[in-house]
Amino acid sequence: xxxxxxxxxxxxxxxxxxxxxxxxxxxxxxxFGAAIFLLLWEVTSSKIQTSLGQFPGPGQVxxxxxxxxxxFRDDQExxxxxxxxxxxxxxxxxxxxPNYAPEYRTYAGKPTFVKQIFTSLKTVFTGFILASLIxxxxxxxxxxxxxxxxxxxxxxxxxxxxxxxxxxxxxxIVVSAVYTNSDGIPKSYxxxxxxxMLCCLWPTLLNTAVGVTSVSxxxxxxxxxxxxxxxxxxxxxxxxSSVPMIFAGLRLSLGIAWMVLIAAEMxxxxxxxxxxxxxxxxxxxxxxxxxxxxxIFTIGVIGYxxxxxxxxxxxxxxWDKQAIVx
Amino acid sequence: MKxxxxxxxxxxxxxxxxxxFKALENVNLKIGTGEFVSLIGHSGCGKSTVxxxxxxxxxATTGGVxxxxxxxxxxxxxxxxxxxxxxxxxxxTAYENVELAVRQIFRGKKTxxxxxxxxxxxxxxxxxxHAMHKRPGEISGGMKQRVGIARALAMEPKVLLLDEPxxxxxxxxxxxxxxSLMEIQSDLKNTVIMITHDVDEAVLLSxxxxxxxxxxxxxxxxxxxxxxxxxxxxxxxxxxxxYNHLRHEVLRFLYEKQxxxxxxxxxxxxxxxxxxxxxPKAESVHAGEADAAPQSVVEQPQEKVA
Ligand SMILES: Nc1ncnc2c1ncn2[C@@H]1O[C@H](COP(=O)(O)OP(=O)(O)O)[C@@H](O)[C@H]1O
Ligand SMILES: [Mg+2]
Numbered sequence: 001x002x003x004x005x006x007x008x009x010x011x012x013x014x015x016x017x018x019x020x021x022x023x024x025x026x027x028x029x030x031x032f033g034a035a036i037f038l039l040l041w042e043v044t045s046s047k048i049q050t051s052l053g054q055f056p057g058p059g060q061v062x063x064x065x066x067x068x069x070x071x072f073r074d075d076q077e078x079x080x081x082x083x084x085x086x087x088x089x090x091x092x093x094x095x096x097x098p099n100y101a102p103e104y105r106t107y108a109g110k111p112t113f114v115k116q117i118f119t120s121l122k123t124v125f126t127g128f129i130l131a132s133l134i135x136x137x138x139x140x141x142x143x144x145x146x147x148x149x150x151x152x153x154x155x156x157x158x159x160x161x162x163x164x165x166x167x168x169x170x171x172x173i174v175v176s177a178v179y180t181n182s183d184g185i186p187k188s189y190x191x192x193x194x195x196x197m198l199c200c201l202w203p204t205l206l207n208t209a210v211g212v213t214s215v216s217x218x219x220x221x222x223x224x225x226x227x228x229x230x231x232x233x234x235x236x237x238x239x240x241s242s243v244p245m246i247f248a249g250l251r252l253s254l255g256i257a258w259m260v261l262i263a264a265e266m267x268x269x270x271x272x273x274x275x276x277x278x279x280x281x282x283x284x285x286x287x288x289x290x291x292x293x294x295x296i297f298t299i300g301v302i303g304y305x306x307x308x309x310x311x312x313x314x315x316x317x318x319w320d321k322q323a324i325v326x
Numbered sequence: 327m328k329x330x331x332x333x334x335x336x337x338x339x340x341x342x343x344x345x346x347f348k349a350l351e352n353v354n355l356k357i358g359t360g361e362f363v364s365l366i367g368h369s370g371c372g373k374s375t376v377x378x379x380x381x382x383x384x385x386a387t388t389g390g391v392x393x394x395x396x397x398x399x400x401x402x403x404x405x406x407x408x409x410x411x412x413x414x415x416x417x418x419t420a421y422e423n424v425e426l427a428v429r430q431i432f433r434g435k436k437t438x439x440x441x442x443x444x445x446x447x448x449x450x451x452x453x454x455x456h457a458m459h460k461r462p463g464e465i466s467g468g469m470k471q472r473v474g475i476a477r478a479l480a481m482e483p484k485v486l487l488l489d490e491p492x493x494x495x496x497x498x499x500x501x502x503x504x505x506s507l508m509e510i511q512s513d514l515k516n517t518v519i520m521i522t523h524d525v526d527e528a529v530l531l532s533x534x535x536x537x538x539x540x541x542x543x544x545x546x547x548x549x550x551x552x553x554x555x556x557x558x559x560x561x562x563x564x565x566x567x568x569y570n571h572l573r574h575e576v577l578r579f580l581y582e583k584q585x586x587x588x589x590x591x592x593x594x595x596x597x598x599x600x601x602x603x604x605x606p607k608a609e610s611v612h613a614g615e616a617d618a619a620p621q622s623v624v625e626q627p628q629e630k631v632a
Contacts (some may be wrong), residue, residue, distance in 0.1 A: 218413035221383055224401040226430045226481075236426060240417045281452035320463070 056290035061297070064290035068113040079107040079205075111271045116241070117298065120261060120272030124190055124306075127196025128257045134197075135204035137244060140234065142205075143212025160202040164195050164260040168267050171195050188270040195264040198258035207249025211242025244318050250309035257305045272300055277294070327358030328515050331485055336379060336387030337543075349375050351543040353389070355536060357485075362517045366529040366576060367538030367547075368586045373521045376538075377487050380519065381407050382454055392482060403431050406483035410490040412470040414462040420473040421458040424448060427477050448480040449473070451510055468499040472506070479510070488520040492527065501560065504530060512557060525576045529569060537579045539585060547584060550575055 037057050056064070090102040111119070134245035142149040146298050166192070174189045215238055223237045264273025280288040331625040339346045349372045357363055365373045378384040380391055381402040390396040393405070414423045424445045432441060449455050452472040462470050471491055478486055491507075492500040504527055511518065512532075522528050528535045532552050539547040552572055554563070563569040 213335075215405075216413070218409050218411055219415065221401070221407065221409065222413050222415075224383060225381065225405070225407050226427055227401065228402055228430065240415070243417075273498070319461070 014317045022101045028241040038134075040050045050289065052284055052289055053286045056293050061293045064287060064294045065304055067287070068291065068294060072112045072114045072228070075109050075112045078109055082107040091220035099279070111278065113294075113298075117302070119270065120265065120274070121302070122255075123192045123265070123270055123272055124196060124257050124261045126189075126193040127261070128254050130193065131201040131253060131257070132204055132250060135201050135249070136208050139205045139208025139249075140212050140238065140242075143209040144234070144238070149209065151215075156202060156205060157296075159198075162199070164263050165267070167198050168264060169196050172268060186270070188265075188268045188322050191268040192261065192264040192270040192272070194256045195268070196260050199260040200253040203256065204246065204250035207245045207252070210240060210247075210286045211245025212238055214245070240319065244314070244320060247310070247314040247317055251307065251314055254306055254310050255303065258299075258306055262299060327361065329356045330359045330361075330394060331355075331357040331380070332392045333376075333380070333389070334392070336376070336386045336391065337388040338375060338379065338384065339387045348543045348623045349541055350379075350386075350545065352545050355516060355546060355549075357519065359517055360518070362511060362516075362518045362531060362533045363536055364520045364522050364526050364532040364534075365536050365538060366522055366525070366580070368540055368580065368584065369523070369545070371538045371541045373538060373545040374489055377407070377489050377519060377521055380485070380510075381405050381487050383407075403427070403481045404484045405487060406481040406485075407487045408471070408474045408478045409490045409491065409492050412462065412474045414469075414470055414473055416462045416478075418456055419459045419461050420449060420465070420469075420558065421445060423462075423473055424477045424480050428480050430546035431481050442612075446481060450474045451479065452506060466499075466602065468495050468503055471503060472497065475507070475510075479514070479516075486516045486518045490521050490523060493523060500524070500527070505560070508529065508556075508558065525573055525580070526560075528576060530560060530563065535572075535576060537576065537584075540584050548579055550579075621623040 042057045042059075042125045044057040045057040045060075086105065090100075090104075093102070138152075142152050162204040171194050172187075172191050175187055175194065179187060179190060218236050219241060223233045228236065261272070262274040262277070264270070265272045267274075269275055269278075273295055277292055280291045280295070333353050334356040337348070337351045339348045353376060355363075360520075365376060367373050375384060379386050382405065385399075398405070414420075415426065415441070418426065425441070428436075428441050430447050436444065444532060446455065448456070449458050452475050454472045454476060456471060457465055457469060462473070465473075471494075475488075475491065492503045495503060495514065510516075520531065529552055535550040536546055536554060537548045537550065538544050550572060554566070554569060554572070569624050
């Protein structure tokens with residue numbers, strides 16, 4: 001057609017069109033997706049009448065975000081006031097009696113949404129780190145020994161599909177029996193963390209084992225020719241070579257951990273996001289549904305950020321830069 | 327010449343799901359100190375198996391290998407191997423790859439500074455001093471192979487075992503690598519066993535060429551002594567009659583006496599020699615092409631029939 005006169009412009013035009021496609025993909029299309037979602041949500045929610053009033057639409061949820069933020073700010077102000085009063089009291093007592101031994105207390109307000117987010121994060125990382133501390137060494141061991149693998153694999157397959165809801169009663173009772181120091185770390189926190197650990201152990205365990213068994217025979221031969229001893233072999237050949245697989249497993253594990261955590265917190269009454277959702281459900285006020293929706297979006301965003309964090313870690317440790325990590 | 331390495335009645339059987347498979351039988355070979363020996367044969371005949379037995383990575387079912395009067399039972403750094411796929415640790419730089427070997431072998435014998443000098447010396451030897459701190463993923467195939475050779479040389483092995491070291495490289499890079507290896511060899515006078523698919527490479531580099539028969543139960547078919555004077559120059563040798571005669575001998579062994587027939591259609595009778603043995607394409611058989619090259623020789627008459 002009219003191709004010949006535009007030859008010199010062909011290249012820049014091509015680049016422009018790829019740039020356009022990129023912006024379209026990165027900004028415009030996601031924006032459209034979100035807009036359609038919000039529209040559908042608005043329309044559908046207006047048609048759902050519940051015992052707690054109308055199902056919250058986007059506007060209602062934004063209002064709840066603001067409300068939760070105000071609660072958080074009030075609480076912070078109250079906490080600040082509490083510490084000012086405490087300092088004042090101690091200073092006064094000291095003025096009267098120089099030998100007065102002050103007793104500092106921490107502010108114990110009602111848990112706000114922001115506090116609950118941090119409790120959840122703390123709990124999920126406790127469970128996840130415990131799981132990793134077990135899964136990585138065990139995974140290396142079963143990856144190195146076919147016999148150990150044969151012995152343990154059926155157990156892994158048996159425990160892997162168990163829901164956190166099934167573990168929880170058991171863990172709760174065992175924790176209550178074993179952990180009697182009631183004014184230290186709260187039991188609900190331990191119970192939730194252990195449940196998270198039990199459920200997120202498996203991907204890291206299996207991936208580590210696979211990573212270790214799939215070390216290239218060439219590299220194993222290098223190790224044999226160099227007469228590396230067992231520790232050196234594991235440290236300089238096996239571990240680095242399975243690092244990408246281990247991190248792929250860790251990423252899956254953290255995803256599961258976050259999902260399991262919410263259920264565990266609901267049942268164990270650990271003061272995190274799960275308990276927040278449960279409490280709102282029990283509350284049954286006209287604002288509850290909106291607040292639950294806020295929690296749901298928060299859970300989603302944090303889950304996404306956690307995954308992003310693991311992805312960044314995974315990319316930074318990958319020695320095989322060609323491998324597509326997404 | 328003093329015998330350094332001796333293979334006596336070496337044979338091996340692999341246990342496979344379909345029963346045992348005898349890959350090698352009655353392999354006898356003596357190699358002198360400072361000798362450069364290449365192993366040539368069709369793909370799958372058992373060259374790597376021989377090398378791995380010498381390396382100690384595989385155990386012979388019958389017979390054995392003796393190095394300086396001691397039987398070889400396990401792998402060890404005095405028999406350093408350069409594998410076809412470089413086998414560098416991809417998460418370490420070229421320097422660190424060599425360092426891993428040097429640390430292991432010279433622990434307590436060299437100081438840290440001496441080790442550093444030794445690593446750099448060996449990388450310079452293979453012309454890799456400019457890219458010492460690059461990882462395998464950042465350098466070309468030829469460079470990776472150079473690092474692999476540096477790592478093996480740094481181990482000061484009694485025997486250097488090279489398993490198709492240049493098989494995966496393009497022709498030009500391969501020629502460079504061969505020249506480098508000859509240069510290093512003229513300095514260090516290592517004892518080398520090298521597997522190759524490349525007839526020119528074998529003649530150019532070797533003191534002797536060991537030609538293996540086809541498996542199963544492969545063994546040494548013929549041994550050709552290459553008495554061309556050193557240093558050898560590939561350009562000058564191209565017109566050299568002695569060189570061409572040796573090349574021809576190897577080609578005759580590979581494509582006449584040990585022609586691979588089992589992979590082809592039974593219609594092409596093995597008894598009838600192909601019309602033209604030395605085709606330009608068949609002159610050098612590279613890794614992966616070993617099966618294809620003779621095939622083109624055999625297929626020609628078939629096409630006429632069809
Ligand atoms: N571990 C093994 N188990 C079973 N068969 C093997 C094993 N290693 C090699 N073989 C067989 O032995 C023969 C020789 O193999 P190899 O030494 O790798 O050949 P080459 O290096 O000459 O191409 C082949 O037929 C191969 O299939
Ligand atoms: Mg081979």
